[in-house]
Amino acid sequence: MTQDVAIIGIGLHPFGRHDTLTGRAQGAIALRAALKDAGIGWDRIGIAYGGSHDAGNADALCNDLGLTGLPFVNVANGCATGGSALASAVSAIRSGAAEFAVAVGFDKHPRGAFNPHPRDWGLPDWYGETGLMLTTQFFALKTRRYMHEHGITEDALVRVAQRAFRNGALNPQAWRRREMSYAEIAESMPVNLPLRQYMFCNPAEGGAAVVLCPAEVAKRYHAKPIIVKAAVVRTRHHGSFEVFSPALAAQQAPAPTVTASRAAFEQAGVAPRDIDVLQLQDTDSGSEVIHMAENGFCEHGEQERLLRDGETEIGGRLPINTDGGCLANGEPIGASGLRQVIEICTQLRQEAGARQVPGTPRLGYTHVYGAPGVSGVTILQR
Amino acid sequence: MPHPVLASPDLIRFEGDTPHLVGSRCNECGEVYFPATDSCTRCTATRMSPHDLGHRGTLWSWTIQGFLPKAPYNSGETAETFQPYGVGYVELDSGIKVESRLTVADEAKLQIGMPLELTLIPYRRTDDGEVHTFAFRPAASA
Numbered sequence: 001m002t003q004d005v006a007i008i009g010i011g012l013h014p015f016g017r018h019d020t021l022t023g024r025a026q027g028a029i030a031l032r033a034a035l036k037d038a039g040i041g042w043d044r045i046g047i048a049y050g051g052s053h054d055a056g057n058a059d060a061l062c063n064d065l066g067l068t069g070l071p072f073v074n075v076a077n078g079c080a081t082g083g084s085a086l087a088s089a090v091s092a093i094r095s096g097a098a099e100f101a102v103a104v105g106f107d108k109h110p111r112g113a114f115n116p117h118p119r120d121w122g123l124p125d126w127y128g129e130t131g132l133m134l135t136t137q138f139f140a141l142k143t144r145r146y147m148h149e150h151g152i153t154e155d156a157l158v159r160v161a162q163r164a165f166r167n168g169a170l171n172p173q174a175w176r177r178r179e180m181s182y183a184e185i186a187e188s189m190p191v192n193l194p195l196r197q198y199m200f201c202n203p204a205e206g207g208a209a210v211v212l213c214p215a216e217v218a219k220r221y222h223a224k225p226i227i228v229k230a231a232v233v234r235t236r237h238h239g240s241f242e243v244f245s246p247a248l249a250a251q252q253a254p255a256p257t258v259t260a261s262r263a264a265f266e267q268a269g270v271a272p273r274d275i276d277v278l279q280l281q282d283t284d285s286g287s288e289v290i291h292m293a294e295n296g297f298c299e300h301g302e303q304e305r306l307l308r309d310g311e312t313e314i315g316g317r318l319p320i321n322t323d324g325g326c327l328a329n330g331e332p333i334g335a336s337g338l339r340q341v342i343e344i345c346t347q348l349r350q351e352a353g354a355r356q357v358p359g360t361p362r363l364g365y366t367h368v369y370g371a372p373g374v375s376g377v378t379i380l381q382r
Numbered sequence: 383m384p385h386p387v388l389a390s391p392d393l394i395r396f397e398g399d400t401p402h403l404v405g406s407r408c409n410e411c412g413e414v415y416f417p418a419t420d421s422c423t424r425c426t427a428t429r430m431s432p433h434d435l436g437h438r439g440t441l442w443s444w445t446i447q448g449f450l451p452k453a454p455y456n457s458g459e460t461a462e463t464f465q466p467y468g469v470g471y472v473e474l475d476s477g478i479k480v481e482s483r484l485t486v487a488d489e490a491k492l493q494i495g496m497p498l499e500l501t502l503i504p505y506r507r508t509d510d511g512e513v514h515t516f517a518f519r520p521a522a523s524a
Contacts, residue, residue: 115452124417126390128454130505130515131447132481137469140445141481145471148443148494192445192469193489238413238424247405247416248442249424250477 006218009038009211016175023055027106030207046098051081082337083376107332109203140192143286150301168328204330208338229268236373276361279340407433
């Protein structure tokens with residue numbers, strides 16, 4: 001019997017552009033905020049997991065917080081860095097390795113699309129040199145095929161972005177806080193068709209941290225602890241359609257999102273219909289549409305109707321990305337997955353202000369997906 | 383006729399003047415790869431043989447690259463001279479889908495399922511002349 005683990009502290013340095021702050025400084029601000037929320041000092045943390053893609057080693061945070069001698073593991077799992085850090089922290093507490101653990105992430109990226117180097121990904125130089133190794137191309141190619149197979153139209157892509165910016169406008173910590181009209185999104189600059197400028201999130205900056213402890217003692221530290229019912233990371237199988245693939249296998253296999261999601265629901269002993277509020281990776285509109293079905297929240301092809309009928313709005317049956325998601329917050333890779341977790345904790349604590357989902361949400365869900373085919377899912381319970 | 387200078391000569395073999403893509407095939411399970419690999423991610427075997435993937439296929443998915451990629455893209459274009467280019471996955475006879483540049487970058491002329499054939503296009507100019515890469519173009523009608 002594994003013991004339950006709870007989140008007792010959350011801290012966010014808002015995402016966006018912060019020219020006067022390093023990425024690490026934003027991580028330190030988030031981490032101090034999370035410790036304050038939990039009401040404990042850094043010296044009580046027994047293990048830490050953290051990551052940053054472009055802003056240095058996460059364990060350099062010890063130079064800010066204090067050199068307490070704790071084991072601090074640097075995590076580098078692309079967009080799934082936060083989810084991987086969280087899953088590791090949960091395992092550490094379950095195993096008894098520590099009573100208090102931290103998962104933290106921060107980042108600071110240059111403007112414009114990411115430009116990965118082929119050799120870092122086990123790929124030949126020509127793949128990058130001849131203009132085929134772009135994440136935006138992958139999202140467009142996967143979306144185009146998905147639309148073709150499942151009868152989705154551009155209408156769904158526009159509605160995802162429109163809802164993200166509408167929710168972002170309600171979130172004081174969001175980066176993009178301006179609502180956009182349907183036409184403004186639908187007629188924005190083609191980036192990688194069918195995806196346009198306002199259907200893509202931007203690389204950004206920010207920090208996010210959570211403090212965890214065994215659930216049985218959590219109430220001593222926070223009045224509203226959030227139980228981690230599942231925290232699962234999975235990588236791709238042969239045949240799944242992944243970013244940075246010079247070729248795809250003849251026989252397709254389910255995405256790592258599908259396997260991570262199924263494992264998480266099994267671990268938590270709940271089903272998609274039980275989830276009250278959720279975060280799905282929305283690097284772009286198309287990805288969110290695909291992830292709705294890959295995570296089990298609808299059938300393939302059903303998304304367009306759900307979006308059109310308002311089911312995914314804050315007041316709908318399936319509220320998605322209530323804080324504006326990656327589209328309105330941007331994506332600091334190291335911090336992004338933990339931002340999702342923090343938003344779900346905020347919703348389950350019923351402290352989300354103007355963007356609070358109605359009723360008394362009990363179960364929340366987060367999902368990240370990143371290169372080169374890794375997915376992290378959590379299921380959280382009030 | 384001399385063959386063009388290629389960014390990646392190992393990917394192509396010529397049958398007369400017709401370029402074919404070259405990949406590899408697993409000696410154990412028969413899975414096909416592009417580019418050629420020395421291990422099989424399907425069955426984990428490590429004995430592979432070179433495999434001719436042919437030169438014809440159909441368009442499986444497509445996009446149009448609408449902005450100038452950063453390095454390591456090395457076409458030499460600037461934001462001012464950049465021309466959007468097509469990118470697609472092309473399904474070949476074996477069922478493998480190969481990611482490739484497309485000679486067409488007009489959304490009105492691209493459709494999933496359309497027949498395509500392999501060609502070589504100049505994508506970069508150096509002091510020694512043009513460098514080519516592989517691309518697919520609409521197939522000439524039979």
